[in-house]
Amino acid sequence: MKDQVAVIGVGCTKFGDLFETSYEELICDAAFEAYADAGIDPREIDAAYLGTYLPGPSGGKAAVSLGDALRLYDRPITRVENYCATGTDAFRNGCLAIASGTYDIVLVLGAEKLKDRGGRGLPRLGHPLLAKGNSAPGLFALAANRYMHTFGMGRDVLAKVAVKNHYNGARNPKAHLRMEVTEEKVLNAPMIASPFGLFDCCPTTDGSAAAIICRADIAKRFRSDYVLVKGFGLAVTTGRPYFDPTFDYLGFRSTQMAAQQAYKMANASARDISFAEVHDCFTWTEVSNTEDLGFCAKGEGGKLAVEGRTSLSGDIPINPSGGLKSFGHPIGASGVRMIYECVKQLQGQCGERQVKNPKLGLAHNVGGPGAVSCVIVLGNN
Amino acid sequence: MVGITAYSAYVPRFRLERALISRAWGTAQSAGEIAVANYDEDALTMATEAALACITDGEVPALDGLYFASTSAPYREKQVASVVATACDLSRRTHSADFTGSVRAGVSALIAAVNAVRAGARTDVLVSAAETRLAAPESELEGLLGDAGAALRVGTDNVVAEVVDAAFVSEEFTHLWRTDSQRFLQAFPGKFSNTYGYANDLGEAIRSLLDARRLQPQAIAKLAVYAPDARAAADLAKELGFDPRKQLVSPAVGTIGSAGAADAFLALAAALDDAAPGDFIVVGAYGEGADALLLRVTDELPRRRARRPWKQWLDNKLLLSSYEKYLKFRRVIDLEEPGEAINNVLEFKELKQDIRLYGSGCEACGTVQFPIARVCIQCKARERLTDRKLRKQGTVFTFTIDHLIANVEHPLPMAVIDLEDGGRLYLQVTDFTESEVSIGAPVTLTFRRLHEGGGNHNYFWKARPLR
Numbered sequence: 001m002k003d004q005v006a007v008i009g010v011g012c013t014k015f016g017d018l019f020e021t022s023y024e025e026l027i028c029d030a031a032f033e034a035y036a037d038a039g040i041d042p043r044e045i046d047a048a049y050l051g052t053y054l055p056g057p058s059g060g061k062a063a064v065s066l067g068d069a070l071r072l073y074d075r076p077i078t079r080v081e082n083y084c085a086t087g088t089d090a091f092r093n094g095c096l097a098i099a100s101g102t103y104d105i106v107l108v109l110g111a112e113k114l115k116d117r118g119g120r121g122l123p124r125l126g127h128p129l130l131a132k133g134n135s136a137p138g139l140f141a142l143a144a145n146r147y148m149h150t151f152g153m154g155r156d157v158l159a160k161v162a163v164k165n166h167y168n169g170a171r172n173p174k175a176h177l178r179m180e181v182t183e184e185k186v187l188n189a190p191m192i193a194s195p196f197g198l199f200d201c202c203p204t205t206d207g208s209a210a211a212i213i214c215r216a217d218i219a220k221r222f223r224s225d226y227v228l229v230k231g232f233g234l235a236v237t238t239g240r241p242y243f244d245p246t247f248d249y250l251g252f253r254s255t256q257m258a259a260q261q262a263y264k265m266a267n268a269s270a271r272d273i274s275f276a277e278v279h280d281c282f283t284w285t286e287v288s289n290t291e292d293l294g295f296c297a298k299g300e301g302g303k304l305a306v307e308g309r310t311s312l313s314g315d316i317p318i319n320p321s322g323g324l325k326s327f328g329h330p331i332g333a334s335g336v337r338m339i340y341e342c343v344k345q346l347q348g349q350c351g352e353r354q355v356k357n358p359k360l361g362l363a364h365n366v367g368g369p370g371a372v373s374c375v376i377v378l379g380n381n
Numbered sequence: 382m383v384g385i386t387a388y389s390a391y392v393p394r395f396r397l398e399r400a401l402i403s404r405a406w407g408t409a410q411s412a413g414e415i416a417v418a419n420y421d422e423d424a425l426t427m428a429t430e431a432a433l434a435c436i437t438d439g440e441v442p443a444l445d446g447l448y449f450a451s452t453s454a455p456y457r458e459k460q461v462a463s464v465v466a467t468a469c470d471l472s473r474r475t476h477s478a479d480f481t482g483s484v485r486a487g488v489s490a491l492i493a494a495v496n497a498v499r500a501g502a503r504t505d506v507l508v509s510a511a512e513t514r515l516a517a518p519e520s521e522l523e524g525l526l527g528d529a530g531a532a533l534r535v536g537t538d539n540v541v542a543e544v545v546d547a548a549f550v551s552e553e554f555t556h557l558w559r560t561d562s563q564r565f566l567q568a569f570p571g572k573f574s575n576t577y578g579y580a581n582d583l584g585e586a587i588r589s590l591l592d593a594r595r596l597q598p599q600a601i602a603k604l605a606v607y608a609p610d611a612r613a614a615a616d617l618a619k620e621l622g623f624d625p626r627k628q629l630v631s632p633a634v635g636t637i638g639s640a641g642a643a644d645a646f647l648a649l650a651a652a653l654d655d656a657a658p659g660d661f662i663v664v665g666a667y668g669e670g671a672d673a674l675l676l677r678v679t680d681e682l683p684r685r686r687a688r689r690p691w692k693q694w695l696d697n698k699l700l701l702s703s704y705e706k707y708l709k710f711r712r713v714i715d716l717e718e719p720g721e722a723i724n725n726v727l728e729f730k731e732l733k734q735d736i737r738l739y740g741s742g743c744e745a746c747g748t749v750q751f752p753i754a755r756v757c758i759q760c761k762a763r764e765r766l767t768d769r770k771l772r773k774q775g776t777v778f779t780f781t782i783d784h785l786i787a788n789v790e791h792p793l794p795m796a797v798i799d800l801e802d803g804g805r806l807y808l809q810v811t812d813f814t815e816s817e818v819s820i821g822a823p824v825t826l827t828f829r830r831l832h833e834g835g836g837n838h839n840y841f842w843k844a845r846p847l848r
Contacts, residue, residue: 019726020730022731024754028755028756032763032764042761042763057727069755070756071757071758116724116726116727134795135783137783138781138783138785138786138795141781141783142780142781142797144781146778146779190784191784193781193786196781238758240807245750245758245803245805249797
């Protein structure tokens with residue numbers, strides 16, 4: 001680490017009772033001063049680390065608070081929270097990222113807005129704009145309706161995704177829902193948030209998954225069929241897509257960008273992927289994901305599903321595990337659970353739902369919706 | 382010349398058929414319906430709707446006064462007029478005041494506005510009245526009260542109806558009341574109140590108004606008055622020498638239920654929809670006395686009638702499916718209402734963005750965006766964004782009809798709205814039928830009670846289908 005990282009610019013706001021300054025403005029004030037101090041263009045920033053301990057009513061819960069304040073999109077941003085060492089740990093992560101050789105320039109920023117929280121800093125307070133909140137299906141449904149309107153797709157196509165993933169999940173002993181469903185059952189289920197009925201939504205589930213990873217050059221010491229991390233990517237776009245007049249609601253740029261990064265790192269393309277575990281929180285999300293990951297063109301995801309190409313025997317099996325549709329989505333666990341499935345598939349241990357001769361498997365999460373996506377490509381050694 | 386320069390009614394979309402009240406209690410009810418404010422409406426929101434209808438969308442109005450009148454304001458302590466003024470994006474130098482106490486409050490506020498403009502103290506004053514008066518279930522009043530609002534703009538330019546004269550009567554008479562501990566409106570029953578209160582007081586005010594100007598009832602084109610029940614106004618008109626069938630504007634109590642302080646304004650709005658230049662209109666309000674105003678229609682009226690006539694307000698309606706729905710909308714039934722209180726510090730800081738409804742316009746690329754930002758979402762230009770007043774008309778870019786979201790009513794449509802002249806919002810949709818919520822559907826923004834978190838009413842904008 002010695003001599004590998006340098007500080008090239010700093011900025012700092014006034015500290016005090018800043019009732020007239022928002023959380024995002026604090027971020028802007030500190031960042032702009034640092035941009036100027038270092039003499040850089042924000043486009044040169046490869047990655048950013050946001051240190052905030054207590055998410056407040058105006059932000060701080062996730063990396064999008066930094067992304068939206070600075071419009072610093074399409075690149076990795078991480079919120080670091082580590083109690084009273086939050087600021088210093090954010091800086092540490094930035095240094096590690098540089099030292100790893102992945103990034104050249106990193107922005108590290110700490111911001112905290114405690115006064116908005118009331119006298120004792122504890123009451124939960126609502127934001128006037130979004131105090132009513134929303135629902136997860138309601139947020140994804142905004143995209144689904146726009147997509148279906150644009151491409152003329154019907155709910156029957158969504159139902160086919162549910163039928164396929166339930167079929168796969170019924171063959172997975174670790175799945176939450178282990179039953180097959182018919183298209184008719186899916187289409188006749190009660191509505192949750194149009195166009196999503198009950199069977200278009202993944203269930204609410206508890207779960208856990210783990211992976212042990214190590215330096216590749218020592219992996220042979222443990223087993224011969226180890227799996228290599230071939231590439232990964234992470235991209236952040238706006239966490240308020242519903243305010244973004246430039247967003248077409250037809251897919252998620254974050255997934256597209258994360259996939260591009262991962263493919264590049266893996267020196268592969270979508271065509272080289274043997275199967276994929278994608279984020280099917282809702283049936284439409286899977287359709288869109290297959291496009292955003294490059295398995296087909298935008299607008300062709302429905303056709304891909306209808307033609308059976310995403311089934312276990314198709315040319316690009318999607319969610320051989322049964323997906324979130326069968327596993328539910330215990331949020332922190334889902335991604336690791338997908339990696340578990342990729343590793344087992346690559347090792348040929350999936351029995352009835354085994355994909356034929358896989359070379360590369362892909363795991364994908366998207367949240368927000370569309371605010372952040374991460375793609376991991378794994379392969380046989 | 383001082384007078385009315387703009388006017389508008391506001392009638393909520395829902396109606397309760399009186400037959401459903403009969404079915405619930407077995408009480409006798411006349412035919413027809415009463416207007417019922419949606420679960421997210423109250424006197425504040427309806428007064429805002431009526432006020433906005435008197436202002437050109439997208440313009441910062443030159444108004445310097447805003448008076449709110451109601452006997453059923455959502456607050457016992459907290460001024461409503463200043464909230465309405467802020468939602469209408471009026472200047473901080475606006476004189477705002479609430480008028481209350483009796484259903485005469487609407488005309489009291491109107492007289493105050495006329496006097497202020499006459500004195501040169503104000504130039505352009507909006508008077509907005511609205512009511513959500515609550516009758517005790519199974520009471521005689523239940524089929525008589527309706528929810529509605531109406532606004533009148535008073536000034537000296539583009540006057541459509543000059544205020545010629547006024548007459549007043551003031552004396553204690555207990556007809557309608559609600560003490561500081563009562564929730565439901567009380568009334569002294571029977572013919573006594575109509576004869577010795579309403580007809581006596583309002584009759585005297587109107588008679589003295591006509592006498593002072595040496596006008597016969599036949600010289601008056603329209604009599605636009607508050608009425609406590611279906612017969613009282615017609616009886617009064619007859620007694621004064623008017624022809625009720627030709628001269629009396631059908632009072633709200635017969636069509637949507639009496640909207641108290643807004644009644645006289647609603648009747649005036651209905652009269653102005655049809656009036657011709659030169660017509661005399663008598664406006665009358667009652668409550669512990671009476672006020673009567675004489676108006677003369679000017680040549681400006683045909684060019685400046687309400688954008689939405691009274692008849693359209695009556696015709697565009699949705700029937701409530703049950704009496705219970707009405708009890709729920711009016712919170713006669715206690716509801717668990719989810720939501721956190723709006724943070725006072727945040728509301729203060731974001732008032733211009735959230736209530737006055739401003740976004741940012743980019744000087745570099747022209748993109749209009751919401752919320753107010755420091756970096757452009759389109760071209761990423763920094764510090765080139767300036768505050769931009771957003772329009773209140775738009776179209777649905779995408780939507781969902783959400784059955785899961787926490788709310789007192791389901792389903793709840795959520796929509797992404799592209800506003801005219803730019804800016805995109807994410808809003809609840811209200812006053813809808815499901816077929817009206819679709820991609821490309823035109824909507825208008827409406828100021829509503831978003832939720833009841835933290836022991837307070839929390840107001841924000843919603844969208845409603847264009848009617």
